[in-house]
Amino acid sequence: MSKLVLSPISRPLEGIIEVPGDKSISHRAVIFGALAEGTTKVTHFLDGEDCMRTVRAFQNMGVPIFREGDSLVIEGKGISALKEPNEPLYFGNSGTTSRLMIGLLAGLPFFTTAWGDPSLSNRPMDRVVLPLKEMGAVIDGRGQGSYLPLSIRGTKLQGIDYTLPVKSAQVKSAVLFAGLLAEGTTTVREKTQTRNHTENMLKAFRADITTDGNTTTITNKNELQATDIYVPGDISSAAFFLAAAAIVPDSRITLKNVGLNPTRTGILDVLNKMGAEIEISNQEEVGGELIGDLTVAYTALRAVEIQGDIIPRLIDEIPVIALLATQAEGTTVIRDAEELRVKETDRIAAVADVLSSFGADIEATEDGMIIKGKSQLSGSAVSAYNDHRIAMMSAVASLIADGEVTIDDDSSIAISYPGFFDDLKKVMN
Missing domain, CATH: 3.65.10.10 (Enolpyruvate transferase domain)
Known part of the structure; x- marks a missing residue:
């Protein structure tokens, strides 16, 4: 203190x-760089505590991430190269890390446990967990998955057509991340458009994603390809x-x-x-x-x-x-x-x-x-x-x-x- x-x-x-x-863009650059094939360089990355929680999560899953001059370098080897972490993933106070990573972890073929500090542990996760369970996710935790810590048994997900009940880019992104790993097509509809950094960056990494007004559709057809990012x-x-x-x-x-x-x-x-x-x-x-x-x-x-x-x-x-x-x-x-x-x-x-x-x-x-x-x-x-x-x-x-x-x-x-x-x-x- x-x-x-x-x-x-x-x-x-x-x-x-x-x-x-930008904090939102820095988080996403790390996530997509870690999932992509090839080396991603992120310039002007925010190395604040929240974004470093995301970096450490992927380092714990076997992704080499390091500083090189003014850039953060991420040596991605594709989604299939991610490894089951040998310890629970700690997200600190980062709501962005937790909600986005839950969407991704739900579709990976291994088990993880995620936890956070007392403040994050009191923030609702059911807004993410509920649509993921509609996709077939196996998630358990306090309040039936409403609060961290959560255990996530990764499994094969199925695409859904989902209308956001809250104005939250984090929820939208979590469902899109899951859709990136799911069978079939995942569609997310918003009544009011929220920040669209996830959609912009997925396009930059060559995902199979389309946007039409406030509706976004994604499939697992394309492997993500590394690209350099300026934040x-x-x-x-x-x-x-x-x-x-x-x-x-x-x-x-x-x-x-x-x-x-x-x-x-x-x-x-x-x-x-x-x-x-x-x-x-x-x-x-x-x-x-x-x-x-x-x-x-x-x-x-x-x-x-x-x-x-x-x-x-x-x-x-x-x-x-x-x-x-x-x-x-x-x-x-x-x-x-x-x-x-x-x-x-x-x-x-x-x-x-x-x-x-x-x-x-x-x-x-x-x-x-x-x-x-x-x-x-x-x-x-x-x-x-x-x-x-x-x-x-x-x-x-x-x-x-x-x-x-x-x-x-x-x-x-x-x-x-x-x-x-x-x-x-x-x-x-």
Whole structure:
């Protein structure tokens, strides 16, 4: 545990930084590189704790994965070369690792046990386990497979036609991973499109996959073929600096090579609606993913309503959006975000508690929150709830608070942004 004391600043934030690689894409690059035939090099890989859980899982299944300069090198020998691990797979706090890997492990011809830390062990897995059992998966665990630890007896799966009952890219991806190993055709239908990194990367690795609107179909016909991957900057990490520039007077920050996948850019739409000054430049497509530079400058913000189809496009950014709302004129309402209740912590309750501690006028609702601005934030002692996004939100809030802020434990930030405070210092100097 690492307690942190932060003081407000009296000058603008200025500078150019490059945020770490996208967490979602980094996970998937490791998984597909390990399943593919040949050597995959992943540049700008996020070596945070979550993604390293995925790396270690495949190392335990016999896949050589190592660093070579700025790249992560994965020497894949195909799905058939994966070996039964000789110890339980530990996923730490990584919900992405657990849900994606369960989908894959269900179709591999050996036995595995998966477990996680106390936080992950309280996050629901039935949303993944239930469709996998429809495909013939043999999975057992606490709450009939609702919670880790889980035992997975890999078996031959059958393709299904599945409509997602929740707006979750992790569930979609788990079913597609299983479909990659299953007999027949697997179809996944979404009512609202979630992030599509899995589909983009499966195409890059030459899987037999097609997309038609919000419907994706996959078979096991094609062996995956290795390809080099560049991981764009994570817009979920960039969001904290976008917010900082927008609320610290006279600030201007440029973020280089940020992923601009349309399924992830809800934070930019919200900032625009709030009246923020955002400039997007140097856009290009790399490996099926759009990237570009983002420049954000301080300006007066106004309240907005956030609900419906945009929610999956900004679900991880809602904590810092709530902070933005405390500095906007008027009342911001966030709805349809009940998925926040089952993240690393109950993020609706955690955000409301932390921002209330700062003196914000915020009310938690069943599926979101109501925030009345503009509020002067006060120094406070707050809990990070062992949640990286709550910890970073609190650090950004400290920039404009009128006194010292004490965060009980900042160690969770290493999950997604190990160099967060180094980058913060760059724009403070």
